[in-house]
Amino acid sequence: MSLFSTILEKLGIGKHATSSAQAAPAAPTTGTTGEITQNPPSTPTAAISEVDVASKLEALASQQTEQLNWRTSIVDLLKLLSIDSSLAARKELAAELHYTGSTDDSATMNTWLHSAVMKKLAENGGKVPADLLD
Template sequence: MSLFSAIMTKIFGAASAAQPGAAAVPPMAGASPGAVDVEAVLTALAAQKGGGGNWKVSIVDLLKLLDLDSSLSARKALATELNVHAGADGTAEQNIALSRAVWQQLAQNGGQVPASLRD
């Protein structure tokens, strides 16, 4: 499973658990079975965990919040998967671009993501 698929599974799965009857993971290409408020899901998860760091802008904090591998090698693989080529591996520039790419992909795959996180 790709890292982005794992991100989607964690977020959309958490939404499904909170809302019985919702689809666990929408299809990757095209129509989604219903929008998931990604920010609300992650805010609730962060509250359960007592924080969550700066997950809105930090790809490392987002991955940690979701209990996923946040290592440099994992982020490099995610950058390749999402076709992100900004800055050198592991730099703030790349991590910010990677975070934005994740938010954009979540929005394209059925997530309600505020424009402020996608831009």
């Protein structure tokens, strides 16, 4: 699983509830003429909702004893989500998100990564405050 997919999973983005009718195949029924017919497939009834990224992260941060500045630090964001925040992992995430700068300049890469992750979260159904999308 990719690192960004792990981030999405930890935040519950991309997972939508399905109705019990969708989870199980439709059972055949007997019509008035004695024929066995298949029930029509059900349509999704659960509305797709955005995940409020900031609220979810604030709730996680409130449970931590360590002060994590997830709003500006990719390292703290990854730590908050219990994801490997090592330089090697961040370089892997940078490659996954198509970072074109030098990974030897970790400060610049980290700033870019934080911004790119927030933008990708928004693109994938996360509700991200505008101040985190700069």
